[in-house]
Amino acid sequence: xxxxxxxxxxxxxxxxxxxxxxxxxxxxxxxxxxxxxxxxxxxxxxxxxxxxxxxxxxxxxxxxxxxxxxxxxxxxxxxxxxxxxxxxxxxxxxxxxxxxxxxxxxxxxxxxxxxxxxxxxxxxxxxxxxxxxxxxxxxxxxxxxxxxxxxxxxxxxxxxxxxxxxxxxxxxxxxxxxxxxxxxxxxxxxxxxxxxxxxxxxxxxxxxxxxxxxxxxxxxxxxxxxxxxxxxxxxxxxxxxxxxxxxxxxxxxxxxxxxxxxxxxxxxxxxxxxxxxxxxxxxxxxxxxxxxxxxxxxxxxxxxxxxxxxxxxxxxxxxxxxxxxxxxxxxxxxx
Ligand SMILES: [Mg+2]
Numbered sequence: 001x002x003x004x005x006x007x008x009x010x011x012x013x014x015x016x017x018x019x020x021x022x023x024x025x026x027x028x029x030x031x032x033x034x035x036x037x038x039x040x041x042x043x044x045x046x047x048x049x050x051x052x053x054x055x056x057x058x059x060x061x062x063x064x065x066x067x068x069x070x071x072x073x074x075x076x077x078x079x080x081x082x083x084x085x086x087x088x089x090x091x092x093x094x095x096x097x098x099x100x101x102x103x104x105x106x107x108x109x110x111x112x113x114x115x116x117x118x119x120x121x122x123x124x125x126x127x128x129x130x131x132x133x134x135x136x137x138x139x140x141x142x143x144x145x146x147x148x149x150x151x152x153x154x155x156x157x158x159x160x161x162x163x164x165x166x167x168x169x170x171x172x173x174x175x176x177x178x179x180x181x182x183x184x185x186x187x188x189x190x191x192x193x194x195x196x197x198x199x200x201x202x203x204x205x206x207x208x209x210x211x212x213x214x215x216x217x218x219x220x221x222x223x224x225x226x227x228x229x230x231x232x233x234x235x236x237x238x239x240x241x242x243x244x245x246x247x248x249x250x251x252x253x254x255x256x257x258x259x260x261x262x263x264x265x266x267x268x269x270x271x272x273x274x275x276x277x278x279x280x281x282x283x284x285x286x287x288x289x290x291x292x293x294x295x296x297x298x299x300x301x302x303x304x305x306x307x308x309x310x311x312x313x314x315x316x317x318x319x320x321x322x323x324x325x326x327x328x329x330x331x332x333x334x335x
Pocket of ligand 1: 078081228229231
């Protein structure tokens with residue numbers, strides 16, 4: 001169905017029917033001039049992230065539902081990285097002529113699935129025609145107890161550096177999708193060779209913000225001293241903590257967790273898996289530091305690996321291979 005047939009109000013009505021409200025703090029969701037959120041003793045965490053067609057995603061291989069899911073997830077991840085929980089979000093869409101009502105519904109299905117899984121209310125939004133392609137802007141509001149907010153600036157020398165999950169998969173997934181896109185462009189009858197690489201593809205197209213890790217850390221009564229989510233790559237995000245905390249970091253290369261599919265794809269493409277982990281980005285794992293005295297509480301937590309320790313700023317931010325000379329960490333970031 002053409003969006004013009006429904007009009008903006010018709011489209012909003014149609015979408016709003018499927019949108020539940022689940023948090024008691026959402027006093028009013030979609031339907032008025034603004035959403036209304038109840039007053040609270042909690043710190044409020046507010047963040048926003050925008051995904052632009054041609055910059056952040058390629059519709060050749062990114063399904064709209066996954067894209068909606070990812071747009072919500074990157075915002076939730078930033079709230080978790082402050083040690084809080086997302087509660088409400090609003091969505092702005094810029095939609096070009098080639099999209100139908102069904103396309104917008106697909107996108108919303110992804111946004112709503114993300115909200116359902118993370119207990120968030122989609123409390124409002126705006127939809128506009130776009131001349132340049134698809135734009136998805138999401139802003140999320142979260143909360144955290146005042147004493148528990150974690151900044152990038154709290155790391156101290158001797159703290160342990162920890163990471164959840166594994167790194168590099170999103171980037172190897174992107175390289176694989178780009179490779180198969182080229183094959184397809186050369187020969188539209190070719191079948192994409194993606195079997196066996198579901199983990200890295202899903203990591204790139206449909207990442208998961210790490211709510212479980214935050215819950216696990218709370219159960220273990222561990223509040224990190226500093227934390228950031230891995231959006232730009234381990235090197236760049238570690239340097240953010242170093243700069244803002246005024247410290248250095250020593251990371252041990254053989255401790256960096258890399259998933260098997262990421263390793264396999266890197267080998268197949270003659271690409272260095274460690275480079276994908278350091279500079280690839282978009283893994284949305286949590287990088288955090290804890291006091292050395294809490295080692296006992298995290299060492300057996302499933303999804304957490306200790307990969308290094310914080311040192312004085314003069315000792316630098318270094319990656320230390322098992323044999324060989326340490327290498328200075330450099331922020332390449334994600335392009
Ligand atoms: Mg972040």
